[in-house]
Amino acid sequence: MNTSEHPKPKKCIFCGSVIDTELGIGRRDECPTCGKDLHSCLQCIFYDEAYANSCREPQAEPVYEKDRSNFCDYFKFGRDEAEAEELKFRQKAQLEALFKKVGPKT
Numbered sequence: 001m002n003t004s005e006h007p008k009p010k011k012c013i014f015c016g017s018v019i020d021t022e023l024g025i026g027r028r029d030e031c032p033t034c035g036k037d038l039h040s041c042l043q044c045i046f047y048d049e050a051y052a053n054s055c056r057e058p059q060a061e062p063v064y065e066k067d068r069s070n071f072c073d074y075f076k077f078g079r080d081e082a083e084a085e086e087l088k089f090r091q092k093a094q095l096e097a098l099f100k101k102v103g104p105k106t
């Protein structure tokens with residue numbers, strides 16, 4: 001058994017608890033630690049606020065409640081904190097670039 005090939009544990013985006021995804025994430029599944037829905041946009045690898053409907057999957061139906069369980073066929077659990085942090089960082093950079101374009105506050 002080679003543990004180095006074991007996939008990275010998937011975590012709840014809200015509290016960081018490791019979620020067992022071996023049996024898949026159902027629409028009614030909640031985080032055992034914080035009780036948030038696991039089958040939600042915010043927990044999905046396709047979630048990206050830079051995209052229309054905050055989703056990288058253009059075919060997906062728009063979902064308005066990003067933190068609630070959805071019926072999306074493209075749902076894939078697995079955003080982790082590192083990715084979420086990276087996303088925030090990227091958005092901040094984009095925002096700063098935008099402000100620079102608008103003009104410096106002199």
Ligand SMILES: [Zn+2]
Nearest residue numbers: 012015031034
């Ligand atoms: Zn949680």
